[in-house]
Amino acid sequence: MEQETVEAAQSSELGAGPSCSDSNLISRMALNDNKAGMEGLDKERINQIIYEASKDSKFFENEKKKEEQLESRIKEQQSKISKITQAQLRAAEHEADKVLAILEDERDLSHTIVHVDMDAFYAAVEMRDDPTLWNKPMAVGGLGMLSTSNYLARRFGVRAAMPGFIGLKLCPDLVLVKPNFDKYSAVSKEVRQVLSQYDPNFCPMSLDEAYMDFTNHLQKRLQSSALSRMFVLREKNTGHDKIGENENYCMCDLNVVLRPALLSSSEFRDQCVSDEILQTFLNTESFSKHFKVCTECNKMFPKYTCKVFGCSVEDAVLELRNRIEQRTHLTASAGVAPNTMLAKVCSDKNKPNGQYRIKPDKKEIMSFMLDLPIRKISGIGKVTEKLLGSIGVVTCKDLFTHRAMLFHLFSCTSFHYFMRISAGIGSTCVERDGERKSISTERTFNEISDPKLLLQKCRELCKNLSEDMKDEKTLGKTVTLKIKTVGFDVKTRSFTLSHYTNDEALLLKAAQMLLQTEINAELPGALRLRLMGVRMSKLCSDQESQVSVADMFKRIDKNDQGDQNSKNYPNPDFLSFQNAQSVIQNFDDICTGEESDLHIVDFDGEEDDDNESSVFSMPLNHTLVSGLGDNNRYKQELFPLKGRKKESHLSSEIGILKFACTGYKAADSIQVTTKHATGIKEEAQGKISRQDMLNCKESIFSSQENGLPRKLSFKIKGLNHHLNKSASETLSEADSPFMAGNQLMDSSHCLETLNTSTSETGMVSCPICRQQKLNWPLDQLNTHIDLCLSKQTVKDILQKDKLKNSDSVSHKEKSIKRPSSSSSSSLRDKKQKTQPSVISYFK
DNA sequence: GCGGATCAC
DNA sequence: TATGGTGATCCGC
Numbered sequence: 001m002e003q004e005t006v007e008a009a010q011s012s013e014l015g016a017g018p019s020c021s022d023s024n025l026i027s028r029m030a031l032n033d034n035k036a037g038m039e040g041l042d043k044e045r046i047n048q049i050i051y052e053a054s055k056d057s058k059f060f061e062n063e064k065k066k067e068e069q070l071e072s073r074i075k076e077q078q079s080k081i082s083k084i085t086q087a088q089l090r091a092a093e094h095e096a097d098k099v100l101a102i103l104e105d106e107r108d109l110s111h112t113i114v115h116v117d118m119d120a121f122y123a124a125v126e127m128r129d130d131p132t133l134w135n136k137p138m139a140v141g142g143l144g145m146l147s148t149s150n151y152l153a154r155r156f157g158v159r160a161a162m163p164g165f166i167g168l169k170l171c172p173d174l175v176l177v178k179p180n181f182d183k184y185s186a187v188s189k190e191v192r193q194v195l196s197q198y199d200p201n202f203c204p205m206s207l208d209e210a211y212m213d214f215t216n217h218l219q220k221r222l223q224s225s226a227l228s229r230m231f232v233l234r235e236k237n238t239g240h241d242k243i244g245e246n247e248n249y250c251m252c253d254l255n256v257v258l259r260p261a262l263l264s265s266s267e268f269r270d271q272c273v274s275d276e277i278l279q280t281f282l283n284t285e286s287f288s289k290h291f292k293v294c295t296e297c298n299k300m301f302p303k304y305t306c307k308v309f310g311c312s313v314e315d316a317v318l319e320l321r322n323r324i325e326q327r328t329h330l331t332a333s334a335g336v337a338p339n340t341m342l343a344k345v346c347s348d349k350n351k352p353n354g355q356y357r358i359k360p361d362k363k364e365i366m367s368f369m370l371d372l373p374i375r376k377i378s379g380i381g382k383v384t385e386k387l388l389g390s391i392g393v394v395t396c397k398d399l400f401t402h403r404a405m406l407f408h409l410f411s412c413t414s415f416h417y418f419m420r421i422s423a424g425i426g427s428t429c430v431e432r433d434g435e436r437k438s439i440s441t442e443r444t445f446n447e448i449s450d451p452k453l454l455l456q457k458c459r460e461l462c463k464n465l466s467e468d469m470k471d472e473k474t475l476g477k478t479v480t481l482k483i484k485t486v487g488f489d490v491k492t493r494s495f496t497l498s499h500y501t502n503d504e505a506l507l508l509k510a511a512q513m514l515l516q517t518e519i520n521a522e523l524p525g526a527l528r529l530r531l532m533g534v535r536m537s538k539l540c541s542d543q544e545s546q547v548s549v550a551d552m553f554k555r556i557d558k559n560d561q562g563d564q565n566s567k568n569y570p571n572p573d574f575l576s577f578q579n580a581q582s583v584i585q586n587f588d589d590i591c592t593g594e595e596s597d598l599h600i601v602d603f604d605g606e607e608d609d610d611n612e613s614s615v616f617s618m619p620l621n622h623t624l625v626s627g628l629g630d631n632n633r634y635k636q637e638l639f640p641l642k643g644r645k646k647e648s649h650l651s652s653e654i655g656i657l658k659f660a661c662t663g664y665k666a667a668d669s670i671q672v673t674t675k676h677a678t679g680i681k682e683e684a685q686g687k688i689s690r691q692d693m694l695n696c697k698e699s700i701f702s703s704q705e706n707g708l709p710r711k712l713s714f715k716i717k718g719l720n721h722h723l724n725k726s727a728s729e730t731l732s733e734a735d736s737p738f739m740a741g742n743q744l745m746d747s748s749h750c751l752e753t754l755n756t757s758t759s760e761t762g763m764v765s766c767p768i769c770r771q772q773k774l775n776w777p778l779d780q781l782n783t784h785i786d787l788c789l790s791k792q793t794v795k796d797i798l799q800k801d802k803l804k805n806s807d808s809v810s811h812k813e814k815s816i817k818r819p820s821s822s823s824s825s826s827l828r829d830k831k832q833k834t835q836p837s838v839i840s841y842f843k
Numbered sequence: 844g845c846g847g848a849t850c851a852c
Numbered sequence: 853t854a855t856g857g858t859g860a861t862c863c864g865c
Contacts, residue, residue: 413862437859443857488855492846
């Protein structure tokens with residue numbers, strides 16, 4: 001810990017010059033001894049070894065590059081500083097003090113937060129189960145990377161996040177053990193069982209650590225009997241506390257196999273008795289006389305004692321740690337404080353197998369913060385440490401001293417974060433994280449540069465991810481490809497689909513497109529990778545696609561009121577895969593006039609329809625609903641308009657449903673909104689051109705592959721339900737390339753048509769941007785279409801169309817409340833009398 | 844919304 | 853011979 005201060009002080013002095021320019025090792029690669037069990041090491045020697053092992057590697061080159069980038073960030077920071085006037089600093093100080101005053105108001109000392117952290121968890125589990133490791137420096141991991149090391153190994157400078165081969169250089173006797181995650185996870189479960197008895201809502205951060213709120217437990221504890229705070233302890237240092245030492249002894253959790261019997265045998269079991277009296281009784285009375293053999297394993301009990309734990313926080317936490325140890329034969333450390341930030345720091349203070357408490361007292365907190373290095377705070381890593389160090393901030397108190405400067409140099413978020421740290425204020429709730437926000441898989445490998453093999457790797461990853469997502473019953477919308485070059489350069493490229501999916505083929509298509517783009521960018525060179533990953537974000541649950549129309553209403557209403565509970569409702573911006581899929585499946589049937597289980601309900605609140613109320617219970621993915629504008633009678637009754645936003649998401653979805661079902665029937669006058677995959681919305685008002693109509697069709701057709709929708713980007717507004725004369729005059733279906741006589745082709749034929757009609761000449765053209773290529777493979781064409789749809793091309797088309805139809809009046813969505821007579825055709829005027837304007841559906 | 848960076852474990 | 857995998861967040865654009 002002391003070295004750390006020295007290192008930080010050095011970096012604060014270095015100013016502009018590169019750090020460690022004299023010594024060979026750059027600071028970011030130096031041993032990070034910010035970890036228990038690593039005090040007082042010969043850092044210089046260790047760093048020299050690390051340097052020797054790294055200096056010629058590409059990894060090292062990249063680290064140097066990053067170091068330089070950091071240096072230039074620091075220079076920028078300094079040039080900013082040079083422009084700050086004294087007056088500005090004074091003003092900033094004033095602002096900062098205001099912030100601190102507000103924070104002070106929020107200070108909450110009423111909670112008792114405990115952070116529990118298993119000591120060298122993975123390593124400890126392995127040592128517990130293998131006596132041959134007991135006296136050896138060991139680490140869990142491989143030559144590539146270590147997950148954790150035992151305390152013996154730490155004396156050599158071997159630590160987590162260090163490559164194994166360097167660990168071996170530091171400590172040639174180091175034993176490497178391959179990780180057994182299943183085992184760690186099982187042990188973790190046991191630990192959690194104990195934790196849950198103190199706080200059922202504890203918040204696990206990983207397999208080996210958790211935050212807990214002890215406040216309630218401590219309250220109850222005050223009322224609890226001494227006996228209920230009595231627990232069994234194995235006598236230590238007899239050897240009988242280690243698994244594998246002596247097979248003759250019971251290794252069960254004595255608090256499970258023995259304690260109940262002890263409790264019921266105690267003469268105090270029905271009485272209120274003081275802790276002292278009970279403890280004295282336990283010390284004199286030898287229970288082991290009566291209980292010698294474990295009924296679970298039939299082995300002899302080891303030597304044990306019983307202890308009554310008091311009602312204080314310290315005793316409660318000690319009891320918890322003891323119970324963990326009895327249960328798992330592993331030790332844990334704990335930190336106790338009024339908030340999570342401090343509790344976390346505390347759990348490290350007396351590691352291993354210790355605990356530390358900061359009392360809920362402002363003075364005590366402030367004196368604790370006084371010389372606490374900022375690096376100890378969770379969230380401040382090596383970069384922030386260095387950035388802050390360069391302006392003289394090393395301890396938490398320094399954050400306060402330099403608050404005016406921090407105000408100028410950092411974002412609002414960071415500044416507030418720093419101020420909270422300086423005041424020792426942290427979160428007092430330990431709620432578990434909500435739903436996950438992304439899911440990913442990535443793999444490091446020996447260099448791959450052959451495009452075929454790269455695509456193969458991509459395929460594997462997508463397959464894995466798709467499976468993981470199906471296991472998790474989750475769908476996603478944004479696909480991100482991550483690549484790391486052999487030079488350790490990391491890049492991410494993402495693409496947002498128009499609907500949620502976890503389908504392998506769709507995933508692959510998106511990821512492949514992104515990868516191909518990167519491969520192409522390197523041409524004529526090769527893209528040389530050492531890692532590839534695929535991530536899916538913007539998730540929604542698989543289940544959520546099964547909502548009824550009523551749910552949908554509720555959801556929109558909740559969300560628009562900014563309800564805190566809106567998380568309980570599906571993301572309003574959803575077009576579920578199932579939804580789309582079901583529409584597509586019904587698509588051909590409807591167009592060809594065959595049976596379908598898709599319900600079509602005009603749900604506009606007019607008097608004449610008895611079917612309408614049934615809509616509420618229909619699953620949406622089999623229901624086509626129209627008329628859901630704010631004028632909708634049912635909707636108004638159910639959810640009075642209280643400044644609610646327009647139901648654009650809903651109408652978007654319904655628009656797509658409508659189009660899918662009626663697109664072939666054509667329309668006389670419609671409005672098109674294109675929602676790009678990028679999220680940009682483009683609108684075209686007035687009459688739609690024939691070409692747009694075809695584009696829409698093509699888009700939907702080309703979206704079908706293996707029966708799956710690929711792209712649904714069009715939202716049709718104001719679509720009239722049925723073909724009529726005036727429409728047929730302006731839009732002849734016979735002109736469609738997808739018509740076979742009077743019959744519409746099914747989707748597979750359309751695909752064929754798309755293919756063959758163009759391949760006669762060998763030239764294939766993109767239906768969107770009209771770009772032509774010789775023998776454009778369908779795969780790539782589809783990928784290209786995706787790209788087109790996501791970029792600006794559609795916008796251009798729509799722009800042109802706008803020009804062509806410049807006689808029609810253009811409206812902003814907002815201004816359209818009623819069917820506009822100025823842009824109406826006579827047909828629409830007629831229709832309007834019998835039913836609400838189609839435009840009003842999507843106001 | 845996207846991409847780079849930082850951070851924790 | 854040789855430096856991980858997963859998830860979250862923030863910032864600047």
